[in-house]
Amino acid sequence: MITIKTTEGLAAFCDRARNHPYVTVDTEFLRERTYYSKLCLVQLAVPGDAEEDAVLVDPLAKGIDLAPLYELFRDTSVVKVFHAARQDLEIFYIQGNVIPEPLFDTQVAAMVCGFGEQVGYETLVRKIAKESLDKTSRFTDWSRRPLTPAQETYALADVTHLRVIYEFLAAELKRTGREKWVEEEEEVLTSPETYVIEPENAWKRVKTRTNSGKFLAAVKELAAFREEYAQSRNVPRNRVYKDDALLELASTKPKTVQDLSRSRLLLREARKGEIAEGILAAVARAANYAPSEMPIPDTSREKLQVNPALADMLRVLLKAKSDTYNVAAKMIATASDLDLIAAGQREVAALRGWRAEVFGDDALRLCNGEVGLAVKGQKVDVITL
Structure with a gap:
């Protein structure tokens, strides 16, 4: 099993990959403690049975640069194959400002080919590759080094079986004439807008039962501040304050730090310092909205x-x-x-x-x-x- 830890090694594999019609790709990452995913491992495979045809890439290795991989992603002569690609693509777009092209998502293709809705990789491995997966390493800490042999075996299986699945589904799509169906479905995945959350639009993700303009103005400003803070500090938005606390703040409209101390739902860390200041400033901005500026929910x-x-x-x-x-x-x-x-x-x-x-x-x-x-x-x- 080969693990690439240098830019030169990655460039050599990517050069080899350009001689093949496709490359299968997967990632392992952590997101529990950050706003953006922390990329911990990249798995790559090209057609073939040799050991060098399927590799692990360690993005945490000292001095490694993923630029050769991003160049491969831009090479339109090689199909980039993922399964349930959305989170993987978000990582590569945020970190490398690149979306692989052309893209083939086996989950989308499998749904078009009659394997059901949101079909999982394990199901396709069993039904198409006629293999089974060892899932014991699925929820391990991928940021720790060295990786265990079990982790490496599990990670590599995510791209080796994917070769068989891709070739089967690509042939089935060609047989049924449904390639265009998959291309239409993947348009959302290949759009950069899919992976960017603008703070001013963050309020639309908050579920509320109240359509009051003043209340929604507070929701909008509080959601925008939370998103900006979470993005700039790379912390999960729920670590700033959760939706239920946001709605409570929009209702009570605190004006002082003492008012914040009366909150039932606000985290202790959010009742002081920069977060507290941001909350009070957001509520104050909302209070100054003119009637024409207040958000209008879609009630159509x-x-x-x-x-x-x-x-x-x-x-x-x-x-x-x-x-x-x-x-x-x-x-x-x-x-x-x-x-x-x-x-x-x-x-x-x-x-x-x-x-x-x-x-x-x-x-x-x-x-x-x-x-x-x-x-x-x-x-x-x-x-x-």
């Missing part, structure tokens, strides 16, 4: 007039299409999508791209009374009216 869905009978028919149609195409129903359309369509909305993901071909076009015809549903034995068919 609450006002929808959903036709329940039509929504039920759309659910039957979705189940029929899911069975016909062997694709997880939730991947084609969510329950929320169906309600939106039944309420007359047309800016819905289920009505665009490959989903329109599979489901959306017939869904619109059903809404317009152009087609109906008929039961034939165990099958539901779409019939023209």
Whole structure:
């Protein structure tokens, strides 16, 4: 088993990888104590059975530079294969300002190929590679050195079996003509906006039942301060203060440190120093919002007039299409999508791209009374009216 600890060694492997059609990639990281993930290990493999065809890269080794890896990620002649790539891609975008291209996510491809929703790597290893995984090292501390032989074996398996899975799924997508489906699904993964949280928009992630403008102004300012503080100090946002404490502060609107001491939910560390000052300043800024500046929640869905009978028919149609195409129903359309369509909305993901071909076009015809549903034995068919 080869572990690369130098920039030169990494560059040599990446040069070899350029002679292959694809490279499989995985990472091990820690995030419990930081805002940004701490990259602890990178696993890479190219087609082949030789020992040098699958390696571990130690990003914590003294003096190593991951620039050769980032250059490989930019090489469009080599497909970069991940499983459930989102967290891995976030790490590489934040640290290296790069998103691998072209990208192939085996979790997305497996859903398109009928393996169910959010299918796990272990399931694909068992069903496609016909192997089993030892999961005992999954939750170990990957920042500690030296790594144990069990950790190294577990980590390397994440990219060696991935080669078999990728080749199987790529062939299946080509056979069924669904390559474009996967490309559409991966557009979110390859968009830099996916991995950037702007502090001024952080309030939209906080769940609240109150639509008061003054209350939401406080939520917005408190969420923005928390995000800025967490990002600049690289600490988890919940270590600054949790959502329930944020909502309490937005309601009580403290004006002094003494007011903060009366909080039931605020962490002790947040009642003094920079965090306390930031909280009070955020509340003060919110108090100065003009009526036109106050945040407005999106309540459009609450006002929808959903036709329940039509929504039920759309659910039957979705189940029929899911069975016909062997694709997880939730991947084609969510329950929320169906309600939106039944309420007359047309800016819905289920009505665009490959989903329109599979489901959306017939869904619109059903809404317009152009087609109906008929039961034939165990099958539901779409019939023209």
